Amino acid sequence: MRSLVKKVDFRELGIFYALIVLWLVLIVTGAPGFRQFSTYQSILQKASFMGICGVGMTLCIASKHFDQSIGSMSAFLGCTFVMLLRAFSDRPPQEQVGVTVRPDGVEYMGITWTGILAAFLITLALGVLCGLFNGVLVAKLRIPAFIATLGTLYVLRGSAYLVTDSQPYVINQQITEKQYALFKYLGTGVILGLPFSFWVMILCAVAGGIVLRKMKLGRDTLAIGNSVEASRISGVNIDKTKILVFTLLGGFVGIAAILNTCYLASENAGMLQGFEFDVITTVVLGGTALAGGKGNIFNSMSAALFFATLTVGMPLIGIGTYPQRIIQGAILLFAFSINEIRAQMESRRVKAGARRAAALKSATQP
Amino acid sequence: MAWIEARKICKIFPGVRALSDVTLSVEKGEVHAVVGENGAGKSTLMKILGGLYSMDSGRILIDGKECEIKSIADSLRHGISVIYQELNLMPALTVAENIYISGLPGKMGCVNYRELNRRTQTLIDSLGLHIRPTDYVSALSVSQRQMVEILKALSHNSEIIIMDEPTAALNNQEVETLYGIIRRLRADGKTIIYISHRLREVFDLSDRVTVLRDGEYIGTRAIGELDERKLVEMMVGRDISQLYQYAVHPLGDMLLEIKGLSKEGVFSDVSFTLRAGEVVGMAGLMGCGREDIVKSIYGLLRHDAGSVAVNGETVDIRRPTDAIKQGIGFVTEDRKDAGIFALMTVRENITLNILRVISKFRLISAAKERELLDTYTKRMNMRYANEVQRIMNLSGGNQQKFVLARALASGCKVLILCEPTRGIDVGAKAEIYQLLSSLSEQGYAILVISSELPEIMSICYRTLVIFQGRVTGNILRDEMDENLIMRCATGGATHFSEGAML
Numbered sequence: 001m002r003s004l005v006k007k008v009d010f011r012e013l014g015i016f017y018a019l020i021v022l023w024l025v026l027i028v029t030g031a032p033g034f035r036q037f038s039t040y041q042s043i044l045q046k047a048s049f050m051g052i053c054g055v056g057m058t059l060c061i062a063s064k065h066f067d068q069s070i071g072s073m074s075a076f077l078g079c080t081f082v083m084l085l086r087a088f089s090d091r092p093p094q095e096q097v098g099v100t101v102r103p104d105g106v107e108y109m110g111i112t113w114t115g116i117l118a119a120f121l122i123t124l125a126l127g128v129l130c131g132l133f134n135g136v137l138v139a140k141l142r143i144p145a146f147i148a149t150l151g152t153l154y155v156l157r158g159s160a161y162l163v164t165d166s167q168p169y170v171i172n173q174q175i176t177e178k179q180y181a182l183f184k185y186l187g188t189g190v191i192l193g194l195p196f197s198f199w200v201m202i203l204c205a206v207a208g209g210i211v212l213r214k215m216k217l218g219r220d221t222l223a224i225g226n227s228v229e230a231s232r233i234s235g236v237n238i239d240k241t242k243i244l245v246f247t248l249l250g251g252f253v254g255i256a257a258i259l260n261t262c263y264l265a266s267e268n269a270g271m272l273q274g275f276e277f278d279v280i281t282t283v284v285l286g287g288t289a290l291a292g293g294k295g296n297i298f299n300s301m302s303a304a305l306f307f308a309t310l311t312v313g314m315p316l317i318g319i320g321t322y323p324q325r326i327i328q329g330a331i332l333l334f335a336f337s338i339n340e341i342r343a344q345m346e347s348r349r350v351k352a353g354a355r356r357a358a359a360l361k362s363a364t365q366p
Numbered sequence: 367m368a369w370i371e372a373r374k375i376c377k378i379f380p381g382v383r384a385l386s387d388v389t390l391s392v393e394k395g396e397v398h399a400v401v402g403e404n405g406a407g408k409s410t411l412m413k414i415l416g417g418l419y420s421m422d423s424g425r426i427l428i429d430g431k432e433c434e435i436k437s438i439a440d441s442l443r444h445g446i447s448v449i450y451q452e453l454n455l456m457p458a459l460t461v462a463e464n465i466y467i468s469g470l471p472g473k474m475g476c477v478n479y480r481e482l483n484r485r486t487q488t489l490i491d492s493l494g495l496h497i498r499p500t501d502y503v504s505a506l507s508v509s510q511r512q513m514v515e516i517l518k519a520l521s522h523n524s525e526i527i528i529m530d531e532p533t534a535a536l537n538n539q540e541v542e543t544l545y546g547i548i549r550r551l552r553a554d555g556k557t558i559i560y561i562s563h564r565l566r567e568v569f570d571l572s573d574r575v576t577v578l579r580d581g582e583y584i585g586t587r588a589i590g591e592l593d594e595r596k597l598v599e600m601m602v603g604r605d606i607s608q609l610y611q612y613a614v615h616p617l618g619d620m621l622l623e624i625k626g627l628s629k630e631g632v633f634s635d636v637s638f639t640l641r642a643g644e645v646v647g648m649a650g651l652m653g654c655g656r657e658d659i660v661k662s663i664y665g666l667l668r669h670d671a672g673s674v675a676v677n678g679e680t681v682d683i684r685r686p687t688d689a690i691k692q693g694i695g696f697v698t699e700d701r702k703d704a705g706i707f708a709l710m711t712v713r714e715n716i717t718l719n720i721l722r723v724i725s726k727f728r729l730i731s732a733a734k735e736r737e738l739l740d741t742y743t744k745r746m747n748m749r750y751a752n753e754v755q756r757i758m759n760l761s762g763g764n765q766q767k768f769v770l771a772r773a774l775a776s777g778c779k780v781l782i783l784c785e786p787t788r789g790i791d792v793g794a795k796a797e798i799y800q801l802l803s804s805l806s807e808q809g810y811a812i813l814v815i816s817s818e819l820p821e822i823m824s825i826c827y828r829t830l831v832i833f834q835g836r837v838t839g840n841i842l843r844d845e846m847d848e849n850l851i852m853r854c855a856t857g858g859a860t861h862f863s864e865g866a867m868l
Contacts, residue, residue, distance in 0.1 A: 214729045216721040222710055223718055229704035232666065233696055234718040234772065235687035293709040 014338075015286050016302040022309055033316035041195055045188075045263060047301075047308035048201035052256040053279045054286075054300040055201075055208035056131075056249030061283050062212070063245050064225040064292025065138060065145040070253050071275035072156035073130050077257035078267040079160045081123040082169045088115030116179060124254040130156065131250015135243035153276075160269035168268035171261070187262030197259040201301065204252060209297045211248070221245055225292030277332070282307045285335040287342075307331070368427075369394035369557055370415075370446075370526055375424035377410055384410040385421075388583045390559075390576055392526075397548060397558045399572035399589075401565070402601055403795075407581040408561045409451065412528050415559075416448035417441035428526075442468075447519030448528040453511050457504035462486035464503055465518045489517045493547055508653060509540035516547060527551065528559040533567060534652050534817070537856040545571060565594055579603050580791050610799040612824060613807070618642030620678065621811040622694070622780045624663065627672030632658045633835030636672070638868050640780060640811035645802055647822035647829035648815045650855050655835035656815050657699070660782045664689045664696040676780070690719055695773030699784035699815070701762070705769040708758040712750050713739050715757045715768050719776035742771040746801060763794025770801070781805065784815045799825050819848050828866055833857045842866045 026034040033039045053070055060067050089111045130152070137148035171183055189196040212218035220241040223231040231238055261267045284290060285306065286299035310331070314324045368391040377385040385407045392398040400408050413419040415426070417438040426433055428444050435441050441448070455464050462482045463470070471485065472478040486499035495513055503511060512532055519527045529548075533541050548558055548571060562568055568575055569589060577584040577600040584600050622640040627633065633655040640646055650656045662669040665683040673680050676692045683689045689696065698704045707715055717724060717735050724734040739753055746767045750760055757765055766786065773781060786802075787795040802825060806812055816822050822829050823846050831839030831854035839854035842863040853859040862868065 210729070216725060216728070216730065219714065219718065219721055219730065222714070223707050226707040226709055227703055229698075229700070230707055231718075233664075233686055233698060233704060235685070235690045236718070237687070293707070 012287060012296060013299065015299050015306060019302050019306045019309070022306060026309070026313060031313065031317050034313070039312065039316065041190070043305065043308045043312045044198040045195045046312060047304045048195065048197040049256045049260050050279050050282055050308060051201040051301050051304040052197075052204045052252050052259070053249070054282050054304050055204045055297055056252035057279050057283045058286070058288050058295045058297050058300045059208065059212060059218070059221055059245050060249050061280070061288050061290060062225045062292060062295030063221045063242060065242065065245070066280060066290065067134060067145065067149045067246065067249055068276045068280070069130075069134060069149040069152040069156055070249070070279060071272045072153045072160065073127070073250065073253045074257040074260065074275060075269055075272045076130070076156040076160040076163070077123050077127050077254050078261040078271070079164045079269050080126055081119055081258055081261050082171065082267045083163050084119035084122055085111060085116065085171070086169070088112070088119060111179065113179070116182075120258065123258055124251065127250045127254020127257065128247055129250070131247040131253070132243065134250070135246030138246065139239040139242035157269070164267070164269045166269055168266060170266040183262045183265065186259060187265060197263065200255065200259060204255065205297050205301050212295060212297060217241065217244055222293060222295065225294070278307065281332045281335055285331070285338075290336070368392060369429060371427040372411070372415065373425045373427070375411065375414060376422045377414060377419060378422050383581055385414075385581045388424075388578060388581070390583075391586065392557060392559060393574070394557055395552060395555050396573040397552055397560055397571050399560045399562060399568040399575040400578065401562060401568055401575055401597070402578035406578040406601075408578055409530055411578070412448055412530050412559070412561060415441065415446055415528060416450075418448075442522050442524070445523070445525040446528065447522055447524035447526070449512070449515040449519060449530065449532060451530045451534060453508075453515055455503045455511055455514060457502070459503060460499065461497055461501050461503060461506075461514055462499035464514055465489065465521050485521075486517075489520055492520070493517070493550065509536050509543065512536070512544070513547070524556075526557045526559065528561070530561045532560075533562065533564065537651065538858065541567075565597060568597070569594070577601055610796045610803075610824065613803055614827070615643040615807045617644055618809055621676065623675040623678070625673045625675070627659065627662065627669050627674070629658065629662060629667070629669045633832075636835070636837055638830055638837060638840070640813055641867070642779070642809040642811050643806050644828065645806050645812045645814060645826050647826035648813060648832060649819065649822055649829055649851050650832035652817070654832045654855070656832050657784060659832070660696070660784065660813065660815060664694060664782060690776050690778070693777060693779040695776060695778030695781045697769050697773055697781070697783045697786060699788060701766055701769060701789070706757050706765050709756055711754045712748075712757050712760070712768060713753040716742060716771050716775055719772055738775055742775065746771055747797060761791070761794070763790035763797070766790055766794070766798065770798070779810055781810055781812045782815075783812065785817065786814060787821060819851055822846075822851070823848070828863075831855050831861075837868070840866050840868050
């Protein structure tokens with residue numbers, strides 16, 4: 001425990017403290033809804049989608065890049081997931097007229113468990129491929145990440161409309177009761193009082209933390225975020241690192257997309273617009289500078305919770321949709337300015353220390 | 367009454383006190399040299415006068431009036447122009463455009479090119495130069511670019527022109543031209559502050575000289591009161607030979623053998639060897655291709671022809687990883703941007719080359735990292751608060767030790783160091799010299815690229831001199847002489863010591 005205390009720099013945990021304070025204020029003031037368990041459930045639920053993507057985004061931003069395609073990517077992956085479920089159904093879609101009626105009265109088509117498993121795996125694999133594609137654009141074709149992922153943002157959004165023919169789809173049209181229960185559990189299930197997807201987020205965060213702190217890939221990521229030239233001299237494979245970082249992010253987006261689809265039990269191609277900026281905001285709010293070179297997954301997760309608390313909480317305490325947008329924008333600006341403010345404060349502190357030392361020195365000298 | 371006076375200037379950077387209570391007092395119409403070793407604070411002081419840095423405390427008076435310099439514009443307004451070491455011209459624009467970029471003549475946003483070129487021509491004529499207003503800067507030589515910078519300063523009607531090591535990249539003839547211009551400016555009543563660490567220039571040119579050391583003011587003297595020995599004593603404070611004693615170590619096996627290394631337009635037919643126990647210098651002017659030669663040995667740059675042999679075996683080094691595997695270590699001259707990983711901890715900074723070696727089941731062993739950190743801390747006497755301190759908050763000397771330690775930790779036997787003591791204080795410098803000496807005693811082969819001849823002459827057994835991408839000298843310690851090295855470095859001579867293995 002002592003060594004843990006030594007290893008954690010408590011000054012770096014600003015956003016975690018902010019989260020605790022925010023929660024305390026909401027609970028103590030008895031903000032409407034904040035005495036209900038379900039409110040926390042939906043905060044955690046919302047935070048987990050942002051958090052899971054945030055794990056990958058933290059790595060990505062630590063390497064001095066970022067990915068603005070992940071909103072489109074998760075819509076595309078969600079749509080693909082639903083369409084795969086349909087495609088793997090027993091009967092072709094046009095025969096929907098003759099569907100079986102479940103005891104609860106909902107019509108369904110049959111799909112095998114193998115089909116469901118295949119849909120999961122293919123969706124995840126596609127996520128990884130999307131990430132890989134972004135990575136290759138950035139690392140091998142040397143397209144700046146801003147432009148490369150802006151391009152894939154459009155490509156993926158378009159693809160989402162294309163695969164669904166811009167129709168919304170609902171999951172329970174396609175499955176048996178048991179299978180429906182599975183999806184419901186993935187989406188809204190609760191283990192030990194916490195939503196299933198929140199546990200997935202914790203798992204992803206731990207995995208991401210291990211990569212960032214304990215594995216060569218994480219060190220290389222931080223290294224290229226600090227200085228590409230110094231990394232090259234140290235023998236870091238720069239292209240490979242960049243590609244892996246984007247690929248990992250794609251994988252995390254795949255997981256989040258499936259969980260989000262299960263949570264909503266439906267999917268349409270237009271959803272999650274601007275999700276990428278929510279995720280980038282939380283990562284920056286967590287102290288990972290866009291200038292790269294450092295990153296802290298725990299802080300990114302705290303920031304996701306902070307952000308989700310505000311998004312869920314604001315309507316509850318009567319803040320309308322439009323002011324909500326303004327507040328979100330203000331948080332984004334704050335998140336981006338806080339690093340600069342912090343850096344200035346730190347340099348002032350260092351200077352003050354040096355000045356004190358100098359004063360001491362000249363005072364002790366005759 | 368001094369024309370420009372800086373009083374008690376202090377400037378602090380994270381981890382370093384660059385200037386403390388520095389005073390500078392310059393008379394109107396004199397050439398005033400500011401000298402000091404690397405890291406003495408000369409450039410920082412000039413950047414404060416130029417408005418590039420802000421001082422933490424102190425006052426600046428010009429002609430007795432207190433003035434506040436917060437930006438480059440302020441500085442220009444007070445009649446100060448600074449010509450920085452790294453020339454700040456825009457290569458894709460013409461000479462005229464570069465000179466008048468901050469105030470192009472014209473109306474309603476349209477540039478009057480005829481007027482622009484006429485004004486520029488007048489300026490050029492006033493110094494009797496041979497360039498045209500319409501020449502593109504990209505087509506000019508380094509010395510011509512320097513002249514353009516001087517013209518730019520004159521175009522602002524600046525009374526005070528500060529030159530930061532203007533001769534670093536010039537050959538003898540170009541230096542003479544520059545001297546001529548400086549003398550002409552002085553005759554016109556301009557005040558010149560001239561920064562250099564080449565003592566000969568200081569004695570040739572200046573009227574008075576101010577010495578800085580480790581960010582502190584040492585003194586100002588009329589040049590007539592000084593001789594070279596006295597000046598060096600002021601600069602160094604203590605005799606560097608007291609801090610560092612050269613020791614001869616027996617030479618061992620041939621560790622690195624370079625044969626006919628060439629890259630078109632950069633360097634050609636470079637051959638030399640490095641033996642265990644040898645510290646070899648590499649001298650040459652800025653732009654002579656030294657850095658490119660060693661970068662191509664280390665795999666940062668491709669060469670067209672030639673071979674590299676390590677321990678007698680020819681090896682193919684395509685990228686730095688190959689070089690690290692072959693036991694070659696490399697330390698760059700650009701410590702801040704290409705040496706340290708600024709935001710990472712001291713511990714992480716030491717192990718980046720060898721993460722695979724200290725990993726088990728793909729997880730980096732923190733224990734092994736700590737062990738390495740402890741080992742090198744003891745060996746190299748680094749100073750830091752704790753192992754999770756960010757390296758950016760250490761002093762330059764300590765940072766450099768970490769960069770060196772990282773190269774050593776990867777188990778190299780051949781060390782290539784570019785400007786290993788640039789920007790670090792005298793104490794740390796001596797420690798690094800001591801370290802290099804003890805490494806060579808342990809059988810390392812060390813190649814030191816340095817722009818400071820005194821450094822090469824005090825630590826090297828032998829020095830190679832490069833001129834325009836070719837080896838023009840291979841000089842043994844007992845024949846080393848500043849003049850000889852400079853002649854080889856400027857193409858005026860070649861010298862290959864007898865009995866010295868190239």
